[in-house]
Amino acid sequence: MKLPAPLHVFNEGLAFLLEVVALVVLAWWGWQSVDPLALRLLLAVAAPAAAATLWGLFAAPKARIAVPLAGVLAVKTLVFGAAAVAWYAMGRHTWATAFAVVVAVNTTFATLDRRAAMHQRT
Template sequence: MTLPAPLHVLNEGLAFLLEVAALAVLAWWGWGSAGATASRLLLAVAAPAVAAVLWGLFAAPKARIPLPTAGVLTVKALVFGAAAVALHTLGRGEAAVVLAVVAAANTVLATLDRNALMHRRA
């Protein structure tokens, strides 16, 4: 299934916004999950940094270490799952569900679209 060009662009834009939102949520969780200011700051920086490094190494379109589709989907599930769990622990259960559902739908569409494009080129 190849998405029409306008929907492809919209889905890719949504993917970027979801990725940024996941990093922001992880930073928010880090800041809210520790007592001392130094610990809060460390977690607020470290949590999104770990997610960003994982994403850049394995899940980004130009990942340093290309993985098969299943590996990329695993990394995306870990990052978006961590963000959803973080939202839930912050008392934002409904937002956690919305993030998880929208991220899953976006990832499915992007994966189907990307695979269709790759098969068309082959």
């Protein structure tokens, strides 16, 4: 299913926004999850840094390591799932659920759109 151009642009922009939100939520969770200040700082930096590193290595459009679609989706599930769980753990149950639903719909449309584009090129 190839998305019309305006919907494709909107979905890609939404995907980027969701990626940024996931990193912010992971940092926020890291800051709120422990007591000692040094550990807070470490977790607030390490959680989003780990997610960004995984994303850049395996899930980004220009990922350093090419993996099959299943691998890309696994990394996206891990990063977005961690953000949703972090939001839930902070007591933001509605936000966690809404985020997970929007991510699922966005990722589904993006995957179908990219697969259709790849089939048109061959």
